[in-house]
Amino acid sequence: MALLTCNFFSETLVINTSMTVILPQDTNNQIGMKNNLNEGKFKTLYLLHGYSDDHTIWTRRTSIERYVAETGIAVVMPQVDHSFYADMVYGKKYWTFISEELPRIARSFFPLSDKREDNFVAGLSMGGYGAFKWALRKPDMFAAAASLSGVLDLANREEVANQDDPIVKSLYHVYGNNKINNTEEDLFYLIKNLKEKNIELPKLYQACGTEDFLFEGNKEFKAHTDELGIETQTTFDPGTHEWGYWDDHIQRVLKWLPL
Template identity: 60%
Template sequence: MALIQCQFYSEVLGLSTSMHVILPQETRSQIGLEGKQGTGPHPTLYLLHGLSDDDSIWLRRTSIERYVASLGIAVVMPQIHRSFYTNMEQGGAYGTFISEELPALARSFFPLSAKREDNFVAGLSMGGYGAFKLALQHPERFAAAASLSGVIDLHAARIDPIHKAMSSAEWSHIFGPDEIRGTDHDLLELLQRHATLGTSLPLLYQCCGTEDFLYEGNQTFRKACDTAGIPLTYEEGPGTHEWGYWDAKIQDVLAWLPLKGR
């Protein structure tokens, strides 16, 4: 695998930011790795970080580089800070950055496929929210989306802001002072809109540990999918909000992805 850290200027954000990228590399001489080189533009997984992390965290806390070595896919891990992958009420337009500018820049830097069937998004915690938000706001762009212990019921999270990890002031800086429910920030609302329209959605995968403080919010989303008749691969089991759980579950996500030629 080739691992690249990119520092670049974002026109949307008006500042320099960064991403880590894993690219497929054919190799048989690296201990423990059997790299697979794809032909043509690479299928791509956009892998999103959580509230307290950055674009390096998946590399530092899991063996993601080793896990994808035999799959022939690229992994793009962007820096989003504490923005919730959202055009902030008082702050940067991170929603536009992650959905529009980042994919275009990444494809201009590297040979990445733009085809829907070759693009996937996944994330943990805040990144789980970001992954489902991207998939539900732009279903035509992704074949699959996965949330690991995601903050996916924002209405419930706002009542008790992310287990005290955010102040009410920070929350308002991101989403504004008004009610979340029924807005474009609300994944449950987006889900219902698609159910009404009969949209062809990406495949959805959701997991959460039963001891996680976000478990109830994850149950709400699962039940909403059931009610709306939207297919969802759902997994739960013992686990809290920590990297041992996510290191294990990202391997399940990679096994689940609908990669061509598998």
């Protein structure tokens, strides 16, 4: 595998930014690489970070480079600050960046497939929310999406908007006084809307530890998908909001992906 830090200019953000990229290498030990080429281009996992992290965190806290070596897929890990993968009211347009500019730039630099069946997205915590939001707002882009300990009930957290909490303050920078409920920032609304319109959904994988502070929101999302008759691969098992849990579950996600 090749591990690269790619520094580049974003016209959307109007700033230099970075992404960490893992690319398969054509060696005798890289068994899965040739199996996961489509017209000479790699299948790709976009792997998203959480609230307190950046584009380097998955390689620093897990063995993601070693895990994907068996699959032969590329991994793109972008940097999005505290944006919740949104076009911020008081900040930068990270939704436009992540959903439009980033894939275009990454594919211009590296041989990455643009076919739906070759693209996947996953993330943890804020990134779990981002992964599902990206997949549900762009269902024609991804074959599968995975959320690990995701903030899936973000729209239901609006009632704490006046609390003196750094995450709540960040949410104000992201959304201002705009409501999240029943908008394209609301995962419950997005998935119901796709179901009602009979639009094909990506495969969904959801995991959360039963001791995680986000567990109740994950249970509510699972109940919502069950009520809509949408099948999800769901694991609720012992664990908290920490890297041991995510290191274990990203391996499960890689085995689950439809490669």
